[in-house]
Amino acid sequence: MQRMLWCLCILLLSQVLPAQPELEKLFQTQLIMAENGSSVQFPEGKFYLSNTLWLDGKKNITLRGAGQGKTVLSFINQKQGAEGIKVTNAQNIVIEQLTVEDAKGDLIKTQQVKGLVLRDITAQWTGKPKPTNGSYALYPVQCSQVRIERCTAIGASDAGIYVGQSDSVWVTDCVAKWNVAGIEIENTTNAWVWKNKAFDNTGGILVFDLPDLPIKRGGHVKVYDNLITRNNFRNFAPPGNIVGKVPPGTGVMILATNDVEVYNNKIWENKTASTAIVSYYIAETPIKDKDYNPYPSQIYIHDNLYSMGKRMPTWKSKLGFIFWWKFGKRVPHILYDGIQNPDWVDTDGELKQGYEICIQNNENGTFANIRADKLGLFKGKISKDRKPYDCKL
Amino acid sequence: MIASYKTGLVLLIGVFLLFQGFLTESEPAPKMQLSAYGFFLGPLADLKPASGVFPYEVNAPLFSDYAEKARFIYLPEGARLGYHPDGSFDFPDGAVIIKNFYYWKDARQPEMGRKILETRLLLKENGEWKALEYLWNDSQTEAVLEVAGASFLHQWVNAGGKKQEITYIAPNLNQCKGCHSYDGAFVPIGVTARQLNRIEQGENQLLRWQREGRLQLPDGFAPEQAPRLADYRLAETDLNAAARGYLDGNCAHCHNPHGPASTSGMFLEYNQTEPERIGIGKPPVAAGRGSGSRKYGIVPGKPQESILLFRMESDDPGIRMPELGRQLPHAEGIALIKNWIKNME
Numbered sequence: 001m002q003r004m005l006w007c008l009c010i011l012l013l014s015q016v017l018p019a020q021p022e023l024e025k026l027f028q029t030q031l032i033m034a035e036n037g038s039s040v041q042f043p044e045g046k047f048y049l050s051n052t053l054w055l056d057g058k059k060n061i062t063l064r065g066a067g068q069g070k071t072v073l074s075f076i077n078q079k080q081g082a083e084g085i086k087v088t089n090a091q092n093i094v095i096e097q098l099t100v101e102d103a104k105g106d107l108i109k110t111q112q113v114k115g116l117v118l119r120d121i122t123a124q125w126t127g128k129p130k131p132t133n134g135s136y137a138l139y140p141v142q143c144s145q146v147r148i149e150r151c152t153a154i155g156a157s158d159a160g161i162y163v164g165q166s167d168s169v170w171v172t173d174c175v176a177k178w179n180v181a182g183i184e185i186e187n188t189t190n191a192w193v194w195k196n197k198a199f200d201n202t203g204g205i206l207v208f209d210l211p212d213l214p215i216k217r218g219g220h221v222k223v224y225d226n227l228i229t230r231n232n233f234r235n236f237a238p239p240g241n242i243v244g245k246v247p248p249g250t251g252v253m254i255l256a257t258n259d260v261e262v263y264n265n266k267i268w269e270n271k272t273a274s275t276a277i278v279s280y281y282i283a284e285t286p287i288k289d290k291d292y293n294p295y296p297s298q299i300y301i302h303d304n305l306y307s308m309g310k311r312m313p314t315w316k317s318k319l320g321f322i323f324w325w326k327f328g329k330r331v332p333h334i335l336y337d338g339i340q341n342p343d344w345v346d347t348d349g350e351l352k353q354g355y356e357i358c359i360q361n362n363e364n365g366t367f368a369n370i371r372a373d374k375l376g377l378f379k380g381k382i383s384k385d386r387k388p389y390d391c392k393l
Numbered sequence: 394m395i396a397s398y399k400t401g402l403v404l405l406i407g408v409f410l411l412f413q414g415f416l417t418e419s420e421p422a423p424k425m426q427l428s429a430y431g432f433f434l435g436p437l438a439d440l441k442p443a444s445g446v447f448p449y450e451v452n453a454p455l456f457s458d459y460a461e462k463a464r465f466i467y468l469p470e471g472a473r474l475g476y477h478p479d480g481s482f483d484f485p486d487g488a489v490i491i492k493n494f495y496y497w498k499d500a501r502q503p504e505m506g507r508k509i510l511e512t513r514l515l516l517k518e519n520g521e522w523k524a525l526e527y528l529w530n531d532s533q534t535e536a537v538l539e540v541a542g543a544s545f546l547h548q549w550v551n552a553g554g555k556k557q558e559i560t561y562i563a564p565n566l567n568q569c570k571g572c573h574s575y576d577g578a579f580v581p582i583g584v585t586a587r588q589l590n591r592i593e594q595g596e597n598q599l600l601r602w603q604r605e606g607r608l609q610l611p612d613g614f615a616p617e618q619a620p621r622l623a624d625y626r627l628a629e630t631d632l633n634a635a636a637r638g639y640l641d642g643n644c645a646h647c648h649n650p651h652g653p654a655s656t657s658g659m660f661l662e663y664n665q666t667e668p669e670r671i672g673i674g675k676p677p678v679a680a681g682r683g684s685g686s687r688k689y690g691i692v693p694g695k696p697q698e699s700i701l702l703f704r705m706e707s708d709d710p711g712i713r714m715p716e717l718g719r720q721l722p723h724a725e726g727i728a729l730i731k732n733w734i735k736n737m738e
Contacts, residue, residue: 029541032566051542054567057577079544080562080720082711088570088653089577104711105681111656112577134711135681141656158681165656212658212675214650240677240684240700285676285688288669 024049031055031063039064042098046072052081059091065098068122068152075103076126082134083109084123087116096120106136113143118151125155129178131238136162137179140169142215149173157236158243159184160201163191165215171196180237181206181246182228187218194225202235203243203250204228204270209257210242211280211289219258219298228252229268235316245283247272247317256280259298261393266305267333272313272320274306274333275365277357281339282319282372295341297355300393306333306364322375326382333365336389337372350388358391427512427527427536432467432491438509438533440493445470447607449598451588452622453642455715456723457494458559459551460510465491466584466607474584474608476599478620481581482589482608490515490581499550510547511563512536515573515581522579524569541565559720571717575651582646587620587663622663625729636733637663639726640671643715659690672701673737683712693737702730 024047030040031053039062053073055061063085065071075084082105087093092115099122100107107123110116123137137153140146141164152175153160160179163169169191175198176182182198184206185191191207198204205228209218228251237244246253249272254260256279267274280287280294287294310329314320323331336357344355351357359367367386374380424430427437434441442448446467454462467489468474475483484490495509512527527536528543542565548558564571573579583589589598597616602608622641623634630638641663647654648661657678660670669675672690677683677700685703692698704714705727713719 025541025543028565028567032540050544051562051565052568054565054571056567056570078710079560080710080717081568082716088567089574104709105683105716111653131682133682135679135683139679141679158679162679164679210678212669213678214655214658238682238684239686240688241681242676242678286674288674 020048021050023047024051027053034058034061036060038062042066042071042073044070046074048074048077049084050077050079052078052083052086054081054086054088055090055093056088057090058093061090061092062094062096063098064094064096067097068099068120071098072101073098074101075107076101078102078104082106086110087113089113091115093117094119098122099124101126103134105134106139107134109136109139109141110143111141113140114145116140116143116146118146118148120149121151123151123153123160125157127155129155129157129233129236131157131236133157133236135159138162139164141165144168146170147172152176153182154178156180157238158241159206162186163188165213166191170194176201176204178233180233180235180243182231184208184243185218185221186210187213187215189218189220191218191221193221193223197227197229199227199229199231200233201231202233202237202248203246203253204231204267205251206243206246206253206255207257207260208242208253208255209280209293210255211287211292211294216289216291217258217293219260221257221260223252223260223262224264226265227268228265228270231270232272232311232314242283242285245317247320248314249273249311249320251275253278254296254299255282256294256296257299258293258296260296261300261302263301263303268305268307269309269311271308271311272317272323272331273335274308275301275304276335276337277301278335278337278372279339282337293341295339295344295355296357297344297351298393299357300360301334301358301365302360302362302392304362304365306362306366308333308364319372322370326380332368332384334359334362334367336367336369338369338383339371339373356391356393357389358393359386359389360392423525423538425538430467430489430514432465432489437535438529440465440509446491447602447605449584449589450591450593451583451642452591452624453588453638455583455643455646455718456726457718458561458721459500459549459557460494460496461507463493463495464583465493467491468607473606474602476586476608476610476614478586480575480585482584482586484517484581484584486517486519488517490584496547496549500552501550501554508547508549509533509536510561513564513569522573522581524566524573524579526563526566526569528563539563542568557721562718562720564717568717571653572646572715574647574653585620587622588642590616590619590621591624620664625726632729632733632736636729639729643723643726647715672699681711683714685712691734691737694735696731696734699734702727702734705730 036059042065044066084103084107087110094117096119125133135158144167146169156179159181160176164186182201251267251270251274313323369383469487472485529536547561623638625635625639640661644661675690707713
């Protein structure tokens, strides 16, 4: 009897949805034919897709699943196209309430989209974090008016939530874990990153400006009310990538960006650099882009709550090793690489107005200017004098 | 439930067709069958062009898993193409670019026949381009409209006498735009002066079209002064020119400042002169594992340290380049680019 029931059950299940290739075709057809202003509903269930699901050139479209973990789009058997879901050249697009997994490249990539909401999405690579995982879980690039909320990004071999070359961006109420970078804002202007949890990544939240890109200058970034903790995971980025140089134990890293405010965050238990303010030179990669500015400026770190515990910084990066050598278990929380544009410094050696770095009112926020350009195991002059940086912006 | 999904699919397609047919009246409905356009005379598979349809060849073709391509342009009666030195030629409304993908059954013996797998159309309507995809039946008598793409097994014997099998992937309509995109607008790729400026059957293709009244060339046009990609397939082609031709034909449709790969900062047009834009000494931006642990796009003299070559050699969908339309590594292209980088100073 039980056997019969099982058979019946399997029979019924197999009737519920058409065969997977047919379903994949249906999904893709729906995306191609979706009328502006309509929504596409993905049913509950786990679906294995062989190709990118691609939406192009549409306006006011919602792609909606039955909920995270309920609608699961798995790209583990992907044959073509590097992304899971891709949206290009579109306006006012919402993607929500689904799980996307195991794409060969990025899980959700959106390019040239004006008005984008990614909401209640789990984007993950299953299994142990590994270098063969794709680069970005959620990846808006060259977009504007982007809202990423209540999303979870896991296992990216570059960044879990990565917003690149975009403008007007909110990232809030998200969770990023087991990525190389939890949340990364790159060459992006007017980004607010708040109330997120970034933990167990190699680096928690990164704000970078990189060379060689069409959109050169990011800035006006606020990072606040986040919990950024235990980002001590080994760096599993494939070598050659800039995030491959982020030392395990990095909480917040600001690289070569202008106008970044980091405040009211809990930055706990990141063993190497709770907060690092660095120039692109720290990456020790030659710069060929003539229009690129490699120095950070107008950085304001205030009212954060720091704690590090007593842990050794990582040995697995040159910088980490030097920290371990110089500081042992007492690595300062806020590190500045001290590599400065000579044009931005006045005769007293202080940064001129418009280029300041201000650090104020942080709880437990010990500070060091490591003068990275002169730093070595047996040389260098680390300065813990925070007076030049005691300012408001 | 099966029935309801299928019905849904049919309905969707139906609605789409109605839409095309009624709401936008000036736009002709896509034909369900390729034969309905009347592009070819006699048996469809012979691809014998009807009046108004003429073949074209390109200097530096895109590699597509060793598929051969039979290319045609259809122009409405009395209409002409407009010359453009850089971008795509100007096409009149009603024009169609027709590209048939086929394999020789045995590439060593073309007389054994071929199998046409798909025909891609680019149609110019109301000043805009749109793409349609037709899949051929096994008996090679007809090709049928397919919007969502398809994949199927295909076997052939290659030029080396080796039996090959791939899961052939015909693109869906959005994937077409994955390459055919300039600042987000749909554009043709291969119909540029640099691709079409070549000798075919003893005569310059552009001059012939001018003579036949199909193309309006500027006064005093001289082919030798016009842009031209080198034909990388010819042994006598200069190495640098061949490599730049190959990269233009295979990469630059995305890797240019207005294309889908503008995000990468790597631009591979034949006339790009800045070394770091081509990838020389350029670190990757968002390549992820596509970098293959290599540090720069191109390391002169060192192909094995160049990301460009790594991505050409890979058949992993998350690594390989181009992203679309290639599953097999292109041995001849790889050899060319390897040699080019090796000889670079």
